[in-house]
Amino acid sequence: AQKITQTQPGMFVQEKEAVTLDCTYDTSDQSYGLFWYKQPSSGEMIFLIYQGSYDEQNATEGRYSLNFQKARKSANLVISASQLGDSAMYFCATSRGSTLGRLYFGRGTQLTVWP
Amino acid sequence: EPEVTQTPSHQVTQMGQEVILRCVPISNHLYFYWYRQILGQKVEFLVSFYNNEISEKSEIFDDQFSVERPDGSNFTLKIRSTKLEDSAMYFCASSVLAGGQFFGPGTRLTVL
Numbered sequence: 001a002q003k004i005t006q007t008q009p010g011m012f013v014q015e016k017e018a019v020t021l022d023c024t025y026d027t028s029d030q031s032y033g034l035f036w037y038k039q040p041s042s043g044e045m046i047f048l049i050y051q052g053s054y055d056e057q058n059a060t061e062g063r064y065s066l067n068f069q070k071a072r073k074s075a076n077l078v079i080s081a082s083q084l085g086d087s088a089m090y091f092c093a094t095s096r097g098s099t100l101g102r103l104y105f106g107r108g109t110q111l112t113v114w115p
Numbered sequence: 116e117p118e119v120t121q122t123p124s125h126q127v128t129q130m131g132q133e134v135i136l137r138c139v140p141i142s143n144h145l146y147f148y149w150y151r152q153i154l155g156q157k158v159e160f161l162v163s164f165y166n167n168e169i170s171e172k173s174e175i176f177d178d179q180f181s182v183e184r185p186d187g188s189n190f191t192l193k194i195r196s197t198k199l200e201d202s203a204m205y206f207c208a209s210s211v212l213a214g215g216q217f218f219g220p221g222t223r224l225t226v227l
Contacts, residue, residue, distance in 0.1 A: 035215055045158070045206055045218035091158060100146050100210060102160040102171055 002027050002094045004106035012112050013082045020067070021077040021109045023092030029053075031097050034075040036066065039089040039108070048090075051075060082113045117141045119219035121207050127225045128197055136192045136222045138207030147190045148208040148216060149182065151175070158206070164190065197226045 003026040013019040025034065036048040051059045051066045059066045067076040075094075079086055089110050093103040120139045128134050140147050149161040162172040164182055181193045190209075194201055204223050208216040 037218070043204060043223075044220045045208075047215035047217055050215045093158075100163075100165075102148070102163055102173070103150070103158070103216060104160070105158040107157045 002029075002032070002096060002104040004092050004094055004104055006092055006106035006109050008109045009107075010110045010112070012114065013079075015084060015113055015115050016081055018078060018080045019082055019111065021079070021090050021092075021111065023075045023077065023106060025073050025075060025092075025094050027073075027094065027096070029096050033095040033097075033101075034066065034068065035093040035095070035103060036064070036075075036077045037091045037093060037105075038086075039091060041088070045091075049077070079111075084113050084115065087111060087113045119207055119209055119217055121205075121219035121222050123222060124220065125223045125225070127227065130199055130226055131196050134194050134197055134224065136194075136205050136207075136224070138190045138192075138219055139188050140190055140207065140209030141217060142188070144209035144211050144217075146170075146210045146216075147182075147184070148210075149192045150206045150208065150218075151203040152206065152221075153203045161192070194224075197224075199226050202226045 005024045032053045034051040038046045049061045049064045051068045063080045065078045089108045091108045092106045095101040122137045147164045150158050152158045160173050162176045163170045179195045183191050204221045206221045207219045210216040
């Protein structure tokens, strides 16, 4: 079964600084997807970024980039130029095969951005 | 920008009652999902649905749960006889062939 580990229960960063949120995964599959979601205090789940296991380049979406290190089975999220509105819970997730399968989530990292 | 919608935003029910949670997925999406998140815990998969049938379900999705796509736009989750431990945030999600699963805002279910 897929497993996601997020070892940082909480992270703090100053506004305008970059921050890295750690995620490691465990899978025996050759094909899988990696995802990051943001959950603000209002509760909704916001899709941020996706990386396929066969993608050679790291995924980027605006200020978000996914640092994919396949050999280490890590998929860290990098947020550049943090903003106060980035304060939220961040979940890493993985799927088997394509992006269409069930997502397996980690326990999340609570990010706090301070001015 | 198209989005997944869910109703109601909050449902309070008595233990043993039936509840139906409703979702309208993004219109050109073909794959639909239900997840739940018990307060303070991680998000858990319940069921996925494609081409009018369940494609995968988790061990949580027992006989008390059912899903339906009654028309071309709605996707529902029914809990037949609610238990206290069913209290959670329930998320509907939808996706196309590539890219992420897009989540709705959730329905907070409280079972008393």
